[in-house]
Amino acid sequence: MVSRVIPVDPFDLVLFGATGDLAKRKILPGLFHRFEVGQMPPEARIIGSARTEMDAEAFRQSTKDAIEEFTPDSPNRAKTLAAFLERLDYVTVDVSSDQGWQDLAQVLRPDVVRAFYLSVGPSLFADIAGRLHECGLATPDSRIVVEKPFGRDLASARALNEGLRACFEEHQIYRIDHYLGKETVQNLMALRFANSLFEPLWNATHVDHVQITVAESIGIDGRGAYYDQSGAMRDMVQNHLVQLLCLTAMEPPSKFTPNAVRDEKVKVIEALDPVEPADIARGQYRADTGGDSYRDHVGNSSSSTESFIAMKVSVANWRWSGTPFYLRTGKRLRARESEIAVVFRDPPHTIFPNVGRLRGNVLVIRLQPDEGITLRTTIKDPGPGGLRLSEVSLDMSFADALGADVRQQDAYERLVMDVIRGDQTLFMRGDEVEAAWAWVDPIIRNWEETGDQPAAYDPGSSGPEEALMLMHRDGRRWRHIGG
Known part of the structure; x- marks a missing residue:
């Protein structure tokens, strides 16, 4: 193909x-x-x-x-x-x-x-x-x-926007986020808006919660000076994870045009409730056997910068009221893995005898390492001996579905060509960047004012215990990183 x-x-x-x-x-x-x-x-x-x-x-x-x-x-x-x-x-x-x-x-x-x-x-x-x-x-x-980074807070982002707009019109400015150039991220929009199957179910009535994970197995080797001034919140959440949240939660745009898409993304950011301190877990990886800790890498023995963060986020609008979004990202975790998991509500009633609780379907959009989409469904186990149910995944790997000879484009390839075409759909608008910083700034300011310290976690783990408890107290669990 x-x-x-x-x-x-x-x-x-x-x-x-x-x-x-x-x-x-x-x-x-x-x-x-x-x-x-x-x-x-x-x-x-x-x-x-x-x-x-x-x-x-x-x-x-x-x-x-x-x-x-x-x-x-x-x-x-x-x-x-x-x-x-x-x-x-x-x-x-x-x-x-x-x-x-x-x-x-x-x-x-x-x-x-x-x-x-x-x-x-x-x-x-x-x-x-x-x-x-x-x-x-x-x-x-x-x-x-x-x-990126486009600013380190709302004030600096506004100053940058003003400096650029003094010389270029907004339609000439392309703020690049390579996550938006990933094939699967764009397929999320195709999945929602080019199919009649999912969009009627894409709301709080049918969706129990959404998990967005961007996990990295590497540390901050070679980036210590930058990263210790940034941390996971500024480096990943304010841009990459907020963008993934927007594409997952946004209303259908009237047209697939740059401003129509970005208008809907801005509405999502503006609908984000402030995040309570109890709904955030911060972490910093410690040393493993023969390895270095985060503080060793940055050369700062008292650093309070987070290399991991997990958050429970609420989108205060009619579509998503009561359905939490759980965001998670970190360094030195068990595996390199990025995904969006839409967890549907459990079936309200089971008609099958001797069958326990039926779990809701899960739609997983994998961004890396193997781009693709899976849907967890419940089916009958084959064979005689009574009706037994089991969970299986309908799995569409892009490499398998489109042919092994089709090389997946790197995000930068697509985005640079979009610049030449004059297509800003996959680029952030100035007000979008500022809205994201306006939501993030109070969280960071609270850490600084209270002297909040990140919890230690082991390299190769799923992050600190506090992140697990963030889900457990709601009767939910994080999806397993690395398979």
């Missing part, structure tokens, strides 16, 4: 921070894959930019090394890669000074889409936007892409 690839218009993509880790691991390999399948037109160009002094040939060699390291081999890759590298150029730019901006202006074409991808620290977003505006590089058809 071969997926249909729609070419995009010719473009100039300027990649600020082109020598950085994200560019090498994700952005440049993703662009190569889009070129490989024929989505990138021959006139397209990718212009790397950073403070590092190098010429275009050195940048091509660096990109070649990155693609060979971070992408699987494929037939005729050498020939395809050579053709891709011909589309690359490089301009040395010091974003904090006047150096290089006129050189960049000289290589940009006036008659194609311009996209400026800021793969740099958020402290540079407004400065780069301002320079692009001052130098006349930000044309009416230009787009600017910014990576």
Whole structure:
């Protein structure tokens, strides 16, 4: 099975921070894959930019090394890669000074889409936007892409938005969250709004609760300085998990257009009740045998930053009143696993003799590691000897359903091409970001004011006991991480 690839218009993509880790691991390999399948037109160009002094040939060699390291081999890759590298150029730019901006202006074409991808620290977003505006590089058809973290609180997010909007219109600003580019996340919308089976049941009358889990088996090795200033709440909940919650809980948009979808997501965030301290469990992983603890990794023996968080969240609207959403994310957990589990209510009555309590169906949308959808159902055990019931899962793995030869796109591939197309559906709008921070800020402020300390948990576990009790007191259980 071969997926249909729609070419995009010719473009100039300027990649600020082109020598950085994200560019090498994700952005440049993703662009190569889009070129490989024929989505990138021959006139397209990718212009790397950073403070590092190098010429275009050195940048091509660096990109070649990155693609060979971070992408699987494929037939005729050498020939395809050579053709891709011909589309690359490089301009040395010091974003904090006047150096290089006129050189960049000289290589940009006036008659194609311009996209400026800021793969740099958020402290540079407004400065780069301002320079692009001052130098006349930000044309009416230009787009600017910014990576998270988009602020560390409501005040800084507003300041960033104001800095970007001083130079670009809102429809030109693409706040990227790579979780929204995952195939299964988009399939959640297809599952809800392209099928008549689930949407009539997608409400508090039929859904007992929803679990959203983003578990990572790795620690914060190499990211200690950043992470200790951020923590799981700022790094994961405020953006990734809130976005997954929005897509799960939102009302059907009137149309599948960027603003219609994002309007409904904002309504969900604005409907979130404040979270009581008793409905939050924070954790920090301790040392394991021969390993380092969180505090060892960050070099701070008294750090109170959380590497794990679990929350019970209420969406105060007609659709979801009385149905809690449980969010959970953490480092050094049992396995790398991300999923959305919609747990339906138990059948109200059983007609079967000698059968105990029947459990409700569970619809699981797996984001990683194996993207797919499963539905837990109850059936009769085959064979004679009376009627016996058992639970089985109807499992649709994308690899199995679509064919092993269909390579799943990396999220960055899809999102970068959406930027070129001018499609903002999978990107966060400014008011959406600010609404999320307005909900998160009081939680963080309460921790700081009360001196709240995260509970210790063992690496390779499911998190601290407090997270388990968060569910147990409601008569529920977390789904098992790692199978």
